Amino acid sequence: MPSISSARDKRQRLLPARQNFFVRLHEKGGKEHEVPVHHKAEEDLDAYIEAAGIGDLKGTPLFRTFRGKGNGLVMTANRLNRKEAWYMIQRRALQASIRELISTH
Numbered sequence: 001m002p003s004i005s006s007a008r009d010k011r012q013r014l015l016p017a018r019q020n021f022f023v024r025l026h027e028k029g030g031k032e033h034e035v036p037v038h039h040k041a042e043e044d045l046d047a048y049i050e051a052a053g054i055g056d057l058k059g060t061p062l063f064r065t066f067r068g069k070g071n072g073l074v075m076t077a078n079r080l081n082r083k084e085a086w087y088m089i090q091r092r093a094l095q096a097s098i099r100e101l102i103s104t105h
Contacts, residue, residue: 021042022034049055061079
């Protein structure tokens with residue numbers, strides 16, 4: 001199963017195929033998986049890439065870690081791993097007052 005840390009840059013990530021786009025995920029051992037992307041998700045990814053200022057950084061991680069707190073928060077060049085992503089989802093759920101069990105399945 002592809003992990004969140006396997007997403008690469010936009011040029012390798014969004015691949016036109018007919019009218020749909022696909023995300024190409026790079027796995028350990030050179031494995032690659034192409035996953036179809038809904039047009040709304042494509043728009044959201046484009047907005048994220050623009051806001052993050054990483055559109056011209058080919059071959060770098062799409063989802064990255066941050067250091068610092070509050071207004072001093074700075075995006076790093078480090079890839080966000082699955083554990084960090086899970087903690088982030090849990091924090092956002094608590095902030096949204098979601099108390100139900102959240103699962104990746």
